[in-house]
Amino acid sequence: MQRRTLLALLSGALLLSPAAPPFAGTPEPGDTLPETDIRVPDRKGRETAIDTLLGDNGAAILFIARDCPAALAGKERIAELLRGYQARGIATVVVEVTPRGAAPTDPSSFEALTYLIDEGGRLAVTLGVLQVPEVLVLDGAGRLAYRGAPGVGPSGRDLLGDALEAVAERRAPEIDRTEAVGCPLP
Secondary structure, eight states: OHHHHHHHHHHHHHHHSOOOOSOTTOOOTTOBOOOOOOEEEBTTSOEEEGGGOOBTTEEEEEEEOTTOHHHHTTHHHHHHHHHHHHTTTEEEEEEEEEOTTOOOOOGGGGTTSEEEEEETTHHHHHTTOOEESEEEEEETTSBEEEEEOSSBOTTSOBHHHHHHHHHHTTSOOSOOBOOOOSEEOO
16 A cells, blocks of 8 residues: 555656756757767668768758648748758758658658658657757857747748858857747657
8 A cells, every 4th residue: 555655656746847858968059969870861762970961051950740731831932941052051951750661751842952861760859859840050160050940930030041041141040949839750
């Protein structure tokens, strides 16, 4: 009887305790991404390490999932925006997070962008991406300049566009962190 009471008390304490952040090491603006040996395939099956994709002026890494309408909403606008910054020395990468064994979506909207498939979400989890869509924008030194939603903020500002423009101009974006709103990782 005492054992059941103790277990009930411990369970209640766990439910009432404040939630700890899911990943204490989640990179935030100003941080460099954690070193990882995770390699993910591109659409042709070639294995790629994420740390090899930094352009002269930085990189934008967009995480999406095919079963998330929010992650695919506005994909043409986002793809066009990303393509526009390639000429300015910013590497543009789309990472589709897929459940193990699932086929990736048709990547045609993201033509001319590096398109990687993160089966099982190992890379996403390592980088602290918990839901999609989420974008990480890195500056030319590999530091995280912006993390969050790729869309338009409450003030009507294009969050991703502002972050990319700031990085291209080698300055910090005015807004460097927003909450990604969408779907949990598959």
